[in-house]
Amino acid sequence: MTSASARRAEPRPECRRPAGRGLNGLSRSPPALRTQPERKRAPPARHTPETAQKHHVCLEARVAVLESGNSCGTQVSMFLNTLTPKFYVALTGTSSLISGLILIFEWWYFRKYGTSFIEQVSVSHLRPLLGGVDNNSSNNSNSSNGDSDSNRQSVSECKVWRNPLNLFRGAEYNRYTWVTGREPLTYYDMNLSAQDHQTFFTCDSDHLRPADAIMQKAWRERNPQARISAAHEALEINECATAYILLAEEEATTIAEAEKLFKQALKAGDGCYRRSQQLQHHGSQYEAQHRRDTNVLVYIKRRLAMCARRLGRTREAVKMMRDLMKEFPLLSMFNIHENLLEALLELQAYADVQAVLAKYDDISLPKSATICYTAALLKARAVSDKFSPEAASRRGLSTAEMNAVEAIHRAVEFNPHVPKYLLEMKSLILPPEHILKRGDSEAIAYAFFHLAHWKRVEGALNLLHCTWEGTFHEVSVYPKKELPFFILFTAGLCSFTAMLALLTHQFPELMGVFAKAMIDIFCSAEFRDWNCESIFMRVEDDLEMPPAPQSQHFQK
Numbered sequence: 001m002t003s004a005s006a007r008r009a010e011p012r013p014e015c016r017r018p019a020g021r022g023l024n025g026l027s028r029s030p031p032a033l034r035t036q037p038e039r040k041r042a043p044p045a046r047h048t049p050e051t052a053q054k055h056h057v058c059l060e061a062r063v064a065v066l067e068s069g070n071s072c073g074t075q076v077s078m079f080l081n082t083l084t085p086k087f088y089v090a091l092t093g094t095s096s097l098i099s100g101l102i103l104i105f106e107w108w109y110f111r112k113y114g115t116s117f118i119e120q121v122s123v124s125h126l127r128p129l130l131g132g133v134d135n136n137s138s139n140n141s142n143s144s145n146g147d148s149d150s151n152r153q154s155v156s157e158c159k160v161w162r163n164p165l166n167l168f169r170g171a172e173y174n175r176y177t178w179v180t181g182r183e184p185l186t187y188y189d190m191n192l193s194a195q196d197h198q199t200f201f202t203c204d205s206d207h208l209r210p211a212d213a214i215m216q217k218a219w220r221e222r223n224p225q226a227r228i229s230a231a232h233e234a235l236e237i238n239e240c241a242t243a244y245i246l247l248a249e250e251e252a253t254t255i256a257e258a259e260k261l262f263k264q265a266l267k268a269g270d271g272c273y274r275r276s277q278q279l280q281h282h283g284s285q286y287e288a289q290h291r292r293d294t295n296v297l298v299y300i301k302r303r304l305a306m307c308a309r310r311l312g313r314t315r316e317a318v319k320m321m322r323d324l325m326k327e328f329p330l331l332s333m334f335n336i337h338e339n340l341l342e343a344l345l346e347l348q349a350y351a352d353v354q355a356v357l358a359k360y361d362d363i364s365l366p367k368s369a370t371i372c373y374t375a376a377l378l379k380a381r382a383v384s385d386k387f388s389p390e391a392a393s394r395r396g397l398s399t400a401e402m403n404a405v406e407a408i409h410r411a412v413e414f415n416p417h418v419p420k421y422l423l424e425m426k427s428l429i430l431p432p433e434h435i436l437k438r439g440d441s442e443a444i445a446y447a448f449f450h451l452a453h454w455k456r457v458e459g460a461l462n463l464l465h466c467t468w469e470g471t472f473h474e475v476s477v478y479p480k481k482e483l484p485f486f487i488l489f490t491a492g493l494c495s496f497t498a499m500l501a502l503l504t505h506q507f508p509e510l511m512g513v514f515a516k517a518m519i520d521i522f523c524s525a526e527f528r529d530w531n532c533e534s535i536f537m538r539v540e541d542d543l544e545m546p547p548a549p550q551s552q553h554f555q556k
Helices: 002-009 031-035 049-082 085-113 117-130 135-142 145-150 152-158 169-180 187-201 204-208 210-218 224-237 241-251 255-282 284-310 314-327 336-346 350-360 369-381 389-395 399-414 418-422 440-456 460-471 485-506 508-522 525-543
Strands: 160-162 434-436
Touching: 085 117, 085 485, 085 508, 117 485, 160 187, 169 241, 169 255, 187 284, 187 434, 204 210, 204 284, 210 224, 210 241, 224 241, 241 255, 241 284, 255 284, 284 314, 284 336, 314 336, 336 350, 336 369, 336 440, 350 369, 369 399, 369 418, 369 440, 369 460, 399 418, 399 460, 418 440, 418 460, 434 440, 440 460, 485 508
Parallel strands: none
Antiparallel strands: 160 434
16 A cells, blocks of 8 residues: 555656657648648757847847837928918929929920920930830841731832922022021931932942032031031032032022032033942942932933923923933833923923823832822813712713722822812912822822813813812821820810819918828838838848847837
8 A cells, every 4th residue: 555655656757749749659730731831940059249239239230220120210200290271282283283284295295296205205315224125126126027028018108209390499488488588498408318319419439539528518517607618619629519509499589590510510410420330349338329320310311301391481391301201211210201201291291291101000119199180180181070979970971981080089088188178178388309109298299280281171170179079088198186185185184283282272270281191101100110120131131140039128
C-alpha cells in the first residue's frame, strides 16, 4: 500500500507529442494549411553591441518620422483653419480663367492650323523623349509588296500635285495683294513650291559654278526680295537660266514682261541643255546636271506657252505645247496635256480635245478633274441643247443622254466638289500653286479656268445641275476635321472650374467646409500611418537587421 502510494506520488515523466500531432499521429491543422509548405524561419540573431546600436537607430528614426508626421498634420490643419472663403473663390476663379484662356488659344490654333497645339507639342517633343515609336514606320515595315502594288494608283491620286495651270506670282498673284493687302498663297503652298524649285532647278554640282551656287541659296530664301536680289547677283556673274526664271515669276508685274524674261531664260537654258546632253554619259555628276537642264528647259517652254495663252495667242500656245509633248514625251509629271486641253477648249476644237482625251484618259494613268469633267463636257455637248428634264422623265433617256449622264456621274464621283463651283453655288478664289487630287483645291483650280468653257456650251450646266441634284444630294467636306481631344478636355475643365467658382461665390461657408473635408481625407491618420509603416519597413531593409521587439513607448 505504501509502495503503491509512493509510486503514485512519484512524478511521471512528461509525455511530449510532436507539435501539431493528435493522439493518432494525425494533423489537427486545417487542410488548407497542410497543403502549404511551412516557411522556415531564420534563427534568431545574437544580440551584439552592433545590433543593439541598429535597434536604437531604427527606434530613433521611427520616433522622428512620427513626430514629423504629427507636426505636418498639425501645420496642415492650422493652415486650413486660417483660410477664408475668399481664398477658395480666388482659387477657383483663377483656375477657371486659366483654363478658359487655354481653351481660347487651343480653338484659335485649331482654326488656323487644323491641329491641337498641345497634341502637336506632345507628339513632336514629348514622344521622342519618352521613347515613342512612330506608327507610320511600323505600318510601312509590315506592309507587303502586293498591297503596295494594289494601292499605288490610289496613293498617286491622293497626293499633293503641282497645279499645272498655276498663275504667275508677280504678274497675277501680286495683283490681289495690291488691291486687298492680303496674301493669296498660304505658307504651306509656298513651302511646297520652294521644295519643287530645289528639286527641279538644282543639282549636286551647282557649287562648282558660282552663279548656280547663288541660285541654289536663292531658292531656299523665304523673303521674296532676298530671292530677287540673289537672282540679279547671279546674272551679274553669268547668264543663268534659273535666275531669269525667278525674275519672270516674281519680279515681272505683267505677262509681257514675264514672257520677255522667259525668252532670255530659254536662250541660256537651251545652250546649257545642249552642252550637258553631250556629256551626260561621262558620269553620274554629268547625268544629274543633264537631268536638271532638261527640267529647266521644259519648264521654260511650258511657261512661254502659258504666256502666249494669257496674251490671246492661243493657236501659238497650242503649237508650242504640242511640240513640247513630242520632244519630251516621258515628262508627264508637268501635266502639259491639261494646259493643252484648256487651250483647245478655248479654240472650240472639240475633235482635237477628244483625241487628247483618248490618249490620256487611260486606266494606267492618274486621273484628274480636268480629264474627267472635260470628257463629261464633250458627252453633254452632244445632247445638252435639246435636253429637257420633263421630256426625259416622260420618254426616258436616250443612248446619248445616258452616256452623258454616266460621264457626269463618273466625274462627280472622282471629285464631288466641282459642281458647286461650276454652278456658282460657291464663290471662286484664286487657285493655289498646289492641289490635292479629288479635293476642294483641285475643284477651285479646275473651275477657275474651265467655267467659261461650260458656259459656252448651251445647256451643259443645266444637264450637270439636273444630274448632280438628282443623284448626289449631300457632298461631304473633304477632309473632315474633328475636334481634338485637348479642346474637349480644356472645355470640360473650364466648365468644371467655372461651376466651382460660382458655387464658391454663392455658398462660401459650405464650399469651405467641403474643401477642408476633402483635404482632411487625403491627410487622415490612416494615410499617414500607412506611409510611416512603409518608411519603417524601408529603414529596416536598408539596415539589414532582425525585427526588434516593440517597446511600450513605441506602442504608445
